[in-house]
Amino acid sequence: MWLVRPAQPGDLNDILDIAGGQGPRMSSTLPKKEDALSAKIEQSARSFAGTNKADEPKRFLFVLEEASTGKVQGVSGIDARAGNGQPFYNYRQDALIHASHELGTSRRVEVLYPSHALTDHTLLCSFTITPELRGSDAFELLSRARMLFIASHRELFTDQVVVEIQGVQTDDGKVPFWDSLGRHFFNMDFETADQYSGLLSKTFIAELMPPNPIYVTLLSQAAREALGQPHTQTRATFKLLQQEGFRGGCYLDIFDAGPVLEARTDALKSVVTSHPKTLHAANTDDGELCLISGGEGEGFRCTLTTLTESLQGEVKVPLKTWECLGRSSGDKVRITPL
């Protein structure tokens, strides 16, 4: 059975293993260095427990645990406020019409404007999973457990949720957008810059980018083609988020030009379709496969279960689900179809 729960200090080594197995890109939101990761887990624990200091940003880190072995196979996160108190950088793809009245001509000029507009929106981040599980039910559980957490802790989050999708990268690890733009200002390849980004902060790196708008026409062709395009390996994530109600808009990642997806929090599929129910026991494994979550703050758990619903707002689930959730009869839970 798969279980999603808040990350704990004991998960450190498992998470390091997963982060290390992902190639360079995942480091930007999930540090590969032990100290940094350990600090991040502790910050997450304080966020779940509600014991952050007043000015400490709330950042939640979830893990996907194989219940039978206790082995952690994936991580996902939510930053309550994108930027975590610092500016959150994106490019906004926009257009200007350069028109000459005298010559009677006009031309559409595409421009990338540095933007902080998404700062303080709730951000889904740090999604990392063992490669074999990509696209599986556990994959969906790990991603959507966050929406259920948001649904049951709605007051902690803002009205808009955003998520950055990794942009185009060639097989040999080159990022065309970075090579055409960012590289000139750092004198380093994407991988190195990305490592710094994970080590320091993305804002720190972003502030070294050129402060002025960029004309798209001056980018290389490969970079232009990469604008707003997801990395091939993110296809499953991309699809899942689209089903959840996320849409790409005009915002792009400033390093790789990957799309930034946006959704209204209260319109997320998991938020709309999940309902608070009362937990009861079932004798059989029959019924529809659903996501089920229960518990608050650090007691939050989410798993997959078969269930049957009554008309009185009660759900019957197998006992092993109770154990997994750490809940018992009469407790409130939240369910949503897989």
Place this chain on the structure above:
Amino acid sequence: MLVIRPLQENDLDALYAMAEGAGKGLTTLPADRELLTKKINHARETFNQRCAPEAGLYLFALEDTELKRCVGISGIQARVGLDEVFYNYRLSVTVNASRELDVHVRTPTLHLSNDMTDTTEICSLLLSSSHRGGGTGLLLSRCRFMYLDDFRKHFSEKVFAEMRGVSDDNGQSPLWDALGSKFFDMEFSEADMLSGLGNKSFIAELMPKYPIYLPMLPDAARAVIGQVHENTAPALKMLQAEGFNFNGMVDIFDGGPVVEAFIHNVRTVREGISRHVMIRKKPLDMNVPAEEQVMISNRSFRDFRVTTIPAECIGLDTVSVPAEVAEVLEVESGDRVRLAPLKDTGRR
């Protein structure tokens, strides 16, 4: 004899022929009769002080007194960018630095600028191919500095010249191809011509206004920024010898450099002297090498005349000139004239 004088109405045909011969690249003097007529009229108004000093366009003709024909032209525009907007790119540097990352990167950047607004420009130099060599080009160009110094209140303290940038034999400019063409639906030559005809508003409307980071341009385009066309190299050398320097501005189309100098620092001005005229009876060999010639100006605003005489004419208080020289200069004995070496003497 070759003499500088204000441009006149009857110079139109000669001017048109020269403009036509110059081909593309001379943006301020396109071969267009209507436009040239306008320019001549503007110059006439200026010399007759019938237009505001800041609107002045001073066009000088080089006349061959034997042919009785204009064989060259040079000009001064009193102020640029007053009735239209005058654009350049300023070549500057953006620095990215972070101690933590051990990063210190300098990025050359072009900023669209109007910094030359209200500055005096020397422009429109054109010399008929039949009269090139022997210092004639120097006379045509440098006579302007004598004028600028004598009538300083009509001009800005600083003067500049835009030098033609690099383009190939087909008129293709590497900078235009990499930058301008991405924003304009036209060829370099067409844009250049439109600009020369005075239709500048299209530049403001179509040109990119945000800074251009040079590393994003191809090497071929970056290589020509601040470089002159090979045909313009002698003109650049001449201005450098006069004390002009690249001021960091480049042409927005072809990347040609802008060079500037303060009038009081220009060599022709610094080395200028003034003398009383004496009409000379003694015979004089006028055919001396350019090194031994000096420019002589009558210092007249309205009827400006400059020609060259051998340096040996200069005395302690006077300059003795043959009667025919005094005649073309429209001076008499006792008038004060201004003199300056035609060629760089190497004196500092």
